[in-house]
Amino acid sequence: MNPGYRPALLVAAAGLAASGAMAADAPALCATPAQAAPVRELYAQSPAPPPFMAAPKLGVSEAILLSALPPDKAVGTAGGAFLDVWKSLQAWDRSLTLVIKAGQVFEIHGRIPAGEPSKISANYNLEYPEAGLGGHLRPDLISAVYAVSLQGREGPLRGVMFLDPKGDGAFSVFLPESREPTAAEIAQFEKTRALVAAAPRLCP
Numbered sequence: 163m164n165p166g167y168r169p170a171l172l173v174a175a176a177g178l179a180a181s182g183a184m185a186a187d188a189p190a191l192c193a194t195p196a197q198a199a200p201v202r203e204l205y206a207q208s209p210a211p212p213p214f215m216a217a218p219k220l221g222v223s224e225a226i227l228l229s230a231l232p233p234d235k236a237v238g239t240a241g242g243a244f245l246d247v248w249k250s251l252q253a254w255d256r257s258l259t260l261v262i263k264a265g266q267v268f269e270i271h272g273r274i275p276a277g278e279p280s281k282i283s284a285n286y287n288l289e290y291p292e293a294g295l296g297g298h299l300r301p302d303l304i305s306a307v308y309a310v311s312l313q314g315r316e317g318p319l320r321g322v323m324f325l326d327p328k329g330d331g332a333f334s335v336f337l338p339e340s341r342e343p344t345a346a347e348i349a350q351f352e353k354t355r356a357l358v359a360a361a362p363r364l365c366p
Contacts, residue, residue, distance in 0.1 A: 190226070190329075191223075191225040191226070191229065191305060191306055191325075191329050191364060191365070192225075192226070192229045192364070192365035192366070193222070193226045193227070193229045193230035193365070197222055197226055197230060198229075198230035200220055201216075201220060201222070201226075201227050201230035201231065202230060202231070202232070204216060204220070205231055205235060205312070208313045209313045209314050209315045210312060210313065210314070211314075211315075212312070212314055212319060213227050213228055213310065213312075213323065213331070214262055214331050214334075223325075223328060223329030223330055224323065224325055224329060224330055224331045225238075225305065225306050225325045225329030225330075226329060228306075228308045228310065228323065228325075229364065229365040231310075233359070234311070235310065235311060235312055236308050236309070236310045236311075236312075237308065237309050237355065237358050237359040237363075238306050238307065238308040238309075238358065238363070238364040238365065239306070239307055239358055239361035239362055239363060239364050240305070240306060240307075240361075240362065240364050241301065241302075241303075241304035241305050241306055241307060241324075241325075243307050243357075243358065243361045244286075244301040244304050244307060244324070245286075245301060246357060246361075247307050247322060247354065247357060247358060248274070248277070248286075248299075249276075250353065250354040250357050251274040251322065251335050251354060252273070252274045252275070252276055253350055253353070253354075254273065254274060254335075254337070254347065254350045254351070254354075255273070255344075255346065255347055255350065256271075256272075256273070256337065256338055256343075256347060257271075257272070257273060257274055257335050257336065257337065257338070258270070258271055258321075258335070258336045258337070258338045258339070259271075259272075259274070259295050259333060259334070259335050260333065260334045260335075260336060261333045262331060270294060270295045271294070271338065272291070272294030272295055273294070274295065274335060275288045275289045275291055275294070275295055275296065276288075276289050277289060277299070280298075284300055284301075284302050285298040285299065285300060286298070286299040286300070286301050287299075303326060303327060303332070304324050304325065304326070304332060305325050305326060305327045305328075305329065306324075306325040306329070306364050307322060307323070307324055307325070307358060308322065308323045308325070308358070309321075309322050309351075309354060309355040309358040309359070310322070310323060311351075311355065314339065316339045317339055317342075318337075318339075318343075319336065319339065320336065320337045320343070320348070320351045320355075321334055321335055321336030321337060321351070322334065322335050322336075322354060322358070337351055
Protein backbone atom coordinates (compact mmCIF):
# COMPACT_ATOMS: atom_id res chain seq x y z
CA MET A 163 0.00 0.00 0.00
CA ASN A 164 1.20 3.50 -0.79
CA PRO A 165 2.10 5.15 2.58
CA GLY A 166 0.61 8.42 1.37
CA TYR A 167 -2.78 6.84 0.68
CA ARG A 168 -5.41 6.80 3.43
CA PRO A 169 -8.75 5.17 2.56
CA ALA A 170 -11.76 7.46 2.95
CA LEU A 171 -13.45 4.84 5.11
CA LEU A 172 -10.54 4.89 7.56
CA VAL A 173 -10.67 8.68 7.83
CA ALA A 174 -14.45 8.66 8.32
CA ALA A 175 -14.20 5.99 11.03
CA ALA A 176 -11.55 8.02 12.81
CA GLY A 177 -13.80 11.06 12.81
CA LEU A 178 -16.73 9.11 14.22
CA ALA A 179 -14.55 7.70 17.00
CA ALA A 180 -13.34 11.16 17.93
CA SER A 181 -16.84 12.65 18.07
CA GLY A 182 -18.02 9.74 20.24
CA ALA A 183 -15.12 10.14 22.63
CA MET A 184 -15.74 13.88 23.00
CA ALA A 185 -19.42 13.33 23.66
CA ALA A 186 -18.82 10.86 26.44
CA ASP A 187 -18.14 12.08 29.93
CA ALA A 188 -14.52 11.45 30.83
CA PRO A 189 -14.28 9.04 33.77
CA ALA A 190 -12.01 9.62 36.75
CA LEU A 191 -8.50 8.38 36.06
CA CYS A 192 -7.09 8.72 39.57
CA ALA A 193 -7.75 6.32 42.45
CA THR A 194 -9.64 7.34 45.54
CA PRO A 195 -8.17 6.21 48.90
CA ALA A 196 -10.76 3.41 49.00
CA GLN A 197 -9.75 2.21 45.53
CA ALA A 198 -6.03 2.53 46.24
CA ALA A 199 -6.00 0.36 49.38
CA PRO A 200 -6.68 -3.06 47.76
CA VAL A 201 -4.38 -2.21 44.84
CA ARG A 202 -1.45 -1.46 47.13
CA GLU A 203 -2.19 -4.58 49.18
CA LEU A 204 -2.10 -6.74 46.08
CA TYR A 205 1.09 -5.19 44.72
CA ALA A 206 2.87 -5.44 48.05
CA GLN A 207 3.13 -9.12 47.11
CA SER A 208 5.79 -10.39 44.74
CA PRO A 209 5.24 -11.52 42.10
CA ALA A 210 2.05 -9.65 41.27
CA PRO A 211 -0.22 -9.95 38.22
CA PRO A 212 0.17 -7.48 35.35
CA PRO A 213 -2.24 -4.51 35.54
CA PHE A 214 -4.39 -5.72 32.64
CA MET A 215 -5.12 -8.92 34.59
CA ALA A 216 -5.45 -7.36 38.04
CA ALA A 217 -7.71 -4.42 37.17
CA PRO A 218 -10.80 -6.50 36.20
CA LYS A 219 -10.45 -8.64 39.32
CA LEU A 220 -10.35 -5.53 41.51
CA GLY A 221 -13.25 -3.93 39.62
CA VAL A 222 -11.31 -0.83 38.53
CA SER A 223 -9.87 0.50 35.29
CA GLU A 224 -6.18 0.11 34.53
CA ALA A 225 -5.78 3.87 34.98
CA ILE A 226 -7.21 3.68 38.50
CA LEU A 227 -4.97 0.72 39.34
CA LEU A 228 -1.79 2.31 37.97
CA SER A 229 -2.47 5.62 39.71
CA ALA A 230 -2.61 3.77 43.04
CA LEU A 231 0.84 2.23 42.70
CA PRO A 232 3.89 3.84 44.33
CA PRO A 233 6.30 5.75 42.04
CA ASP A 234 8.89 2.97 42.04
CA LYS A 235 6.28 0.75 40.35
CA ALA A 236 4.41 3.18 38.07
CA VAL A 237 4.73 6.80 36.99
CA GLY A 238 2.10 8.41 34.82
CA THR A 239 1.34 11.53 32.84
CA ALA A 240 -1.42 12.73 30.55
CA GLY A 241 -1.81 11.55 26.96
CA GLY A 242 -0.31 14.78 25.64
CA ALA A 243 3.10 13.21 26.22
CA PHE A 244 2.36 10.52 23.63
CA LEU A 245 4.62 11.76 20.82
CA ASP A 246 7.65 12.32 23.05
CA VAL A 247 7.24 8.89 24.63
CA TRP A 248 6.71 7.18 21.27
CA LYS A 249 9.92 8.73 19.94
CA SER A 250 11.73 7.49 23.04
CA LEU A 251 10.48 3.96 22.43
CA GLN A 252 12.04 4.02 18.97
CA ALA A 253 15.46 3.91 20.64
CA TRP A 254 14.77 0.52 22.26
CA ASP A 255 16.75 -2.32 20.70
CA ARG A 256 13.95 -4.83 21.32
CA SER A 257 10.32 -4.47 22.29
CA LEU A 258 7.08 -6.37 22.62
CA THR A 259 3.93 -4.49 21.62
CA LEU A 260 0.88 -5.95 23.35
CA VAL A 261 -2.72 -5.39 22.21
CA ILE A 262 -5.61 -7.03 24.10
CA LYS A 263 -9.03 -6.77 22.49
CA ALA A 264 -12.22 -8.76 23.14
CA GLY A 265 -10.28 -11.52 24.87
CA GLN A 266 -7.72 -11.75 22.05
CA VAL A 267 -4.04 -11.10 22.76
CA PHE A 268 -1.71 -9.85 20.04
CA GLU A 269 2.04 -9.85 20.67
CA ILE A 270 4.23 -8.07 18.12
CA HIS A 271 7.98 -8.46 18.53
CA GLY A 272 10.27 -5.93 16.92
CA ARG A 273 11.46 -2.37 17.08
CA ILE A 274 9.02 0.51 17.40
CA PRO A 275 8.69 2.33 14.06
CA ALA A 276 8.79 6.07 13.49
CA GLY A 277 5.69 7.87 12.33
CA GLU A 278 4.20 11.23 11.51
CA PRO A 279 0.88 13.00 12.02
CA SER A 280 -1.59 12.73 9.16
CA LYS A 281 -2.37 15.91 7.24
CA ILE A 282 -6.01 14.90 6.73
CA SER A 283 -7.06 13.14 9.95
CA ALA A 284 -6.21 12.73 13.63
CA ASN A 285 -4.13 9.64 12.87
CA TYR A 286 -0.45 9.23 13.66
CA ASN A 287 0.69 7.08 10.75
CA LEU A 288 3.46 4.58 11.40
CA GLU A 289 6.03 3.86 8.76
CA TYR A 290 5.37 0.69 6.78
CA PRO A 291 7.93 -1.95 7.83
CA GLU A 292 8.80 -5.04 5.84
CA ALA A 293 7.58 -7.00 8.86
CA GLY A 294 6.41 -6.22 12.38
CA LEU A 295 4.45 -3.30 13.79
CA GLY A 296 2.67 -0.85 11.51
CA GLY A 297 -0.63 0.97 11.44
CA HIS A 298 -2.41 4.18 12.37
CA LEU A 299 -2.53 5.44 15.96
CA ARG A 300 -4.81 8.02 17.59
CA PRO A 301 -2.78 10.07 20.10
CA ASP A 302 -5.84 12.25 20.77
CA LEU A 303 -7.61 9.18 22.20
CA ILE A 304 -4.80 8.39 24.65
CA SER A 305 -5.77 9.70 28.09
CA ALA A 306 -2.70 8.60 30.04
CA VAL A 307 0.76 7.14 29.62
CA TYR A 308 2.34 5.04 32.39
CA ALA A 309 5.84 3.66 32.67
CA VAL A 310 5.70 0.53 34.82
CA SER A 311 8.36 -1.54 36.54
CA LEU A 312 6.87 -4.56 38.28
CA GLN A 313 7.93 -8.01 39.40
CA GLY A 314 5.77 -10.38 37.38
CA ARG A 315 5.46 -14.16 37.46
CA GLU A 316 7.75 -14.46 34.42
CA GLY A 317 10.28 -11.99 35.82
CA PRO A 318 10.59 -8.19 35.78
CA LEU A 319 7.90 -6.43 33.77
CA ARG A 320 9.22 -3.15 32.38
CA GLY A 321 7.32 -1.12 29.83
CA VAL A 322 4.95 1.66 28.89
CA MET A 323 1.16 1.42 28.93
CA PHE A 324 -1.08 3.69 26.85
CA LEU A 325 -4.63 4.11 28.18
CA ASP A 326 -7.84 5.13 26.42
CA PRO A 327 -10.34 7.79 27.60
CA LYS A 328 -12.14 5.23 29.79
CA GLY A 329 -8.90 4.41 31.57
CA ASP A 330 -8.57 0.99 29.92
CA GLY A 331 -5.45 -0.21 28.15
CA ALA A 332 -5.24 0.72 24.46
CA PHE A 333 -1.88 -1.00 23.95
CA SER A 334 1.45 -1.41 25.71
CA VAL A 335 5.12 -1.68 24.82
CA PHE A 336 7.33 -3.84 27.04
CA LEU A 337 10.84 -5.15 27.15
CA PRO A 338 10.46 -8.83 26.15
CA GLU A 339 9.90 -10.98 29.25
CA SER A 340 11.15 -14.25 27.81
CA ARG A 341 14.82 -13.48 28.32
CA GLU A 342 17.05 -11.42 30.58
CA PRO A 343 17.36 -7.91 29.10
CA THR A 344 20.82 -6.50 28.50
CA ALA A 345 22.18 -3.59 30.49
CA ALA A 346 21.69 -1.42 27.39
CA GLU A 347 18.02 -2.42 27.11
CA ILE A 348 17.38 -1.67 30.78
CA ALA A 349 19.07 1.71 30.32
CA GLN A 350 16.81 2.41 27.33
CA PHE A 351 13.74 1.62 29.42
CA GLU A 352 14.99 3.78 32.30
CA LYS A 353 15.48 6.71 29.90
CA THR A 354 11.86 6.40 28.76
CA ARG A 355 10.71 6.03 32.35
CA ALA A 356 12.60 9.19 33.32
CA LEU A 357 10.91 11.03 30.47
CA VAL A 358 7.47 10.06 31.80
CA ALA A 359 8.47 10.85 35.37
CA ALA A 360 9.67 14.32 34.36
CA ALA A 361 6.36 15.19 32.68
CA PRO A 362 3.50 16.70 34.73
CA ARG A 363 1.95 14.02 36.91
CA LEU A 364 -1.47 12.77 35.88
CA CYS A 365 -2.58 12.22 39.50
CA PRO A 366 -1.52 13.96 42.73
